[in-house]
Amino acid sequence: MMEYCRLLRLSDSCGSSHLFPAIYSPNCRGIGRQPVIISLVFIIVISVAVPVLGHQGNSGHGRILASQTISRTCGLTLYPSLCVKMLAKFSDDVEAAAMDERDLVHISLNVTLQRFSKALCFTSAFSTLPMAPRERSAYLDCIELLDDSVDALSRSIAAVGGGIGKSPGSTASTSQDVVTWLSAAMTNQDTCSDGFDEVSGSVKDQVATQLRDLAELVSNCLAIFAAATRSDRGDFAGLPIQNRRRMLLGRESLDADEEEKGFPRWLGRRERRLLQMSVGDIQADIVVSKDGNGTCNTIAEAIKKAPENSARLTVIYVRAGRYEEDNLKVGRKKMNLMFIGDGKDKTIISGHMNYFDNITTFRTASFAATGDGFIARDMTFENWSGPGKHQAVALRVGADHAVIYRCNIIGYQDTLYVHSNRQFYRECDIYGTVDFIFGNAAVVLQNCSLYARKPMAMQKNTVTAQNRKDPNQNTGISIHACRILAASDLPPSGGFQTYLGRPWKLYSRTVYMQSYIGGHVNLRGWLEWNATFALDTLYYGEYKNYGPGAAVGQRVNWPGYRVISSAIEASKFTVAQFIFGSSWLPSTRVEFSPGLSA
Secondary structure, eight states: OOSOEEEOOEEOTTSSEEOOOOOOOTTOSSOOOSOOOOOSSSOOOOOOEEEOOSSSSOOHHHHHHHHHHHHHHHTTSSOHHHHHHHHHTTGGGSOGGGOOHHHHHHHHHHHHHHHHHHHHHHHHTTTTSOOOHHHHHHHHHHHHHHHHHHHHHHHHHHHHHHOSSOSTTOOSOOHHHHHHHHHHHHHHHHHHHHHTTTOOSHHHHHHHHHHTTHHHHHHHHHHHHHHHHHHHHOOOTTSSSOOOOOOOTTGGGSOHHHHHHTOOSSSOHHHHHHTTSOGGGOOOSEEEOTTSOSSBSSHHHHHHHSOSSOSSOEEEEEOSEEEEOTTEEEOTTSOSEEEEESOTTTEEEEEOOOGGGSOOGGGGOSEEEOSTTOEEESOEEEEOSOGGGOOOOSEEEOOTTEEEESOEEEOSTTOEEEOSSEEEEESOEEEESTTOEEESOEEEEESOEEEEOOOOTTOOEEEEEEOOOSTTOOOEEEEESOEEEEOTTSOSSSSOOEEEEEESSTTOEEEEESOEEOTTBOTTOOOOSSTTTTTTTOEEEEESOBSTTOOOTTOOOOTTEEEOOOHHHHHTTSHHHHSOGGGTOGGGOOOOOSSOOO
């Protein structure tokens, strides 16, 4: 192929045309490979970079070959017509005789990034229009989520351009990084749309126009990328596109004691030490104290003070006290922040925002974190709105490589929002009623206690509501070596039923492994979302659980439910395989099992 690219200048409605030359194609020279950073200050419409021939057009035979390659590849997607339509636009610009799936990966990612960037640009222009409170809330969610998706897509392009699957110990991105980021972009789009579900108005209609086909485009990117990297990633037996097992990376860098405890290489040695040290021995970068004797008086001040885009861990020590600050948020640029409290019964971050007060579920979180490398230890996140206020999130996490250790997460409906990316929870106590662990992250909860509380009259408790929407997303909820318990306020009898989960979206995926399940859990185990919705496409599994609620003889007989009998299949939902904790957790010193318990 020719060693140069054509950059298309695209006009936008934000007042200017932009030429943005930082998109990478594998057959181009002189083009940057760094992720594109899009902010709301500088809204950019991204140009599409595609390899081209040195002459005008392709031969007739070349066009036929290009058409065949596109048709074959698009046939693997969920939206083949849209796929062909988008890729065919560029078939004349590519050296057709040499076109393969990897070329289509680059083209599809660039086209999708362009569309998301344009959607962000146009949607931002609606900010001055009058809106009702919930409509305004949904609108602001979409702006944030579109911005995050542009970043995720940009990182994916940079990773694909820079090479996937380098040698062990390399800092290069893996194919699973790309799948994670694309999965998050699709989840963002889904969350944006969901926020407008119960809203009406002109802004909703205009935003919907900009969002059209975005989720489908990301879905096609996932399918095309999966096809191009299938041999590198492997599949689950009988399941669509899942994580492949990887060896522990760089085990030679861990001492014998760490190996014996099974610490995988997730984070650096400093983080690992900090998660094991007593609070008094930690040298914090920022100290929050309500009495004025710290660096900051409020958590909001501490977050603002923390550096942006830092590769170094910033430690924020939050002294004992009850901190009630509206909508605390660690944004995407606040990377590698670690919050340490004086104990989960002493340092309490509390809020009361809720869906009943005309804001979206996404925006109700007492504390939210989207900056990669977020860590929280020894504190409580609480939303005290109560069951009557419906959705009210205590903690929302969309950060990649997030660790929550020895924390309380307390609420009622929608307590913990595991929104997106890869997350790990260890030794946490989580309280709630309806769907109290929900979202579409790739998340493992290990050695946690999950407490069902007393819900409102006529309500049923559901521990999980997982919303995987696409079979190529690498997401799901894995509950391993945990305890499923009744809170003290849940009557032992009296009509309140508790279920392990229900399917929020079509490919919902949740497993319980080697966990204690209390007798308060209904013998059917799982609850329908709506009649027969998703019952044949979901994946719900149970493996070697125990306790009075663990008997599987009377469980649901849905096509997608399975009693897992194979350790090989169950292992695919462990820390080492499901979230690749072997490559990013060790520095936390969170004492966890990378595989199944003995």
